[in-house]
Amino acid sequence: MSEIAVNVEGLSKQYRIGERNSYPMFREALIKAVSAPFKKLRFKLAGKQVSKTDLIWALKDVSFKVDKGEIVGIIGRNGAGKSTLLKILSGITEPTVGYADIYGRIGSLLEVGTGFHMELTGRENIFMNGALLGMRRHEIKKKFDEIVDFSEVEAFLDTPVKRYSSGMYMRLAFAVAAHLEPEIMLVDEVLAVGDAVFQKKCLGKMGNIAKQGRTVLFVSHNMAAVRSLCTQAYSLDAGKILYHGATHDVVDHYLKSVKSPKRLKHYTLDQRQDRLGDGSAKIVSLKIEDENGDEIINSSSRLKLTIGYRSEKPILHPQFSATIYDFSDIGLISLHSERTNDLPEVLPPEGQVTCVTEPLYITPGRCFINLALLKGGMRADYIEHAAYFDVEAHDIYGSGKLPERNWVVCLRKYTWSTVGNKSE
């Protein structure tokens, strides 16, 4: 029987909705402390229970075992509970119910560059970050040259990292983390850094870690990486294990499930305050879906935007514009009705317009939409970052491999072949 590295039993984590964003004020706490006994009494008298509706399970009854030396992939949509799971395993947060037993020294890499300080030099940050990740000073000293070598920033070691390019910064941060030597390593999405060459190097490093017989739990959206690194995988959805088994099966199953329809994504925008324009006409709603009405937008979806608007009077010479940006605010696609010229000259005071695109063919990742409504060339309304949507991976090449967003945006179908092959 092989030795167990991680044993998770009935692990569950409950969050209060909005707990992360709203800070209770001291005053409210005082009022609560005074009024709570009365409230309780009233509830008791009325035979009611305290409302449980604002509680959600980020993780619900998750159990699994990982053997020593195994590389396990954890995949799932945003909000499926992957990160919560790693946070519990690394000790950052506590589970509500259940437990996780960990046999061996654990190290986690949940975000590259956490704890880096802009004012400190590269050298200082290596020591600082190493200590933060649980390395001892003599370990860091021993690994120092290796880290510097890996990160390719020797020349800038004594420069504050605020003067680094983002690529250099990421390389150094990954280098420190990659030289941790825990028996069990938790990794969350770290491969999404740097250029393609460095990503390949990172992937190679991860592979080496695996070969040294260490246990790795690897959370990623990068299906190609999961496929190439992991032997076993778990697919999480809504806090539960949906599927588990050999990596290939789990990835296939996940990619299929991603296509299944979910609730519609509908944005109400009339309450948004951060808008520009003369206000004579207003964008009030936006629905994002694919042409078939699925909320899941994948790399080859035809995007369908439905914009609701309202105005006092009929709108003369209306123009609608939706611009899609990527995470770093680089414009990807502009959908402007002036160019296609397919909206009527006059629109009724209230209504909806819709725009359907060709297949997007863009890499998986988050996209933001800016919306504008123009009236006779004058800007009536403009909302920056009116909404966002996540483009999910779609296996358009049938190989389970897609390039990453931080490398390229556009996808195209293509074929490679040999030239002058007579056998055709």
Add this chain to the structure above:
Amino acid sequence: MDSSFVRRQARHGWVAIDFTELWRYRELLYFQAIRDIKVRYKQTFLGALWAILQPVMTMIVFSFFFGKLAKVPSDGIPYPVFAFCALLPWQLFAYALTYSSNSLVDNANVLSKVYFPRLILPIAAVMAGLVDFLIAFFVLAGMMFYYGIFPGWALITLPLFTLLAIAAALSVGFWLSALNVKYRDIRYTLPFLSQLWLFITPVAYSSSLVPEKWKAVYGINPMVGVVEGFRWALLGKSTLPWSMLIVSVIATALLLVGGLLYFRRMEKSFADIV
């Protein structure tokens, strides 16, 4: 069986302090404190001179208004030395009040991404304050030499009073940093709190002004014992107000233990709500 085994599960109620773990992370404590110091004086024009400038300026203002104009009695000690001697531990305490209390909130991103004993942060902030304390100490030594004041045998008790000052600083650090995560009002209270606390501490005046029957109550403020202890150990003229000191020591101990327990109790939710 592996030597390092942990079980992650919900801990309810009060949680003991894991000193072995803290010891294991001592290097992080050191780096964190060094970082605080380095960052504080990077890109400042005067650099570490600030550590001297702040208490010296305060001392000058106090000497002029309280010493010269208001003629506040200073137990027969030249007023500037009298005030500066108290400002030394006060600065340490005030530093902790601000930086230690904000240490968790200021490191929110780290808290939610990396595990380490959370106590490191408020402790490191107090340690960083100790550097300013040491620098200012040399200024005091110079002033005492100038005024011809030489400490007696009581000087050997100074480390004890320094420890008391550190304990007082840590205890407010633990309480307020943990509260600050949950209640962001704390952040806005801090400048006000530190101002108020300065007035109820015998920095600008002597505790001998406090009526005898109120002295024990007055001592509940831990800084009363610290400041009078410093004056007694270094300047040696006044007699040590024992009753006040004992009350201060007990108050500090209670505040420190309570702070530690409260911190540990709240610790598990830091990453979720910070």
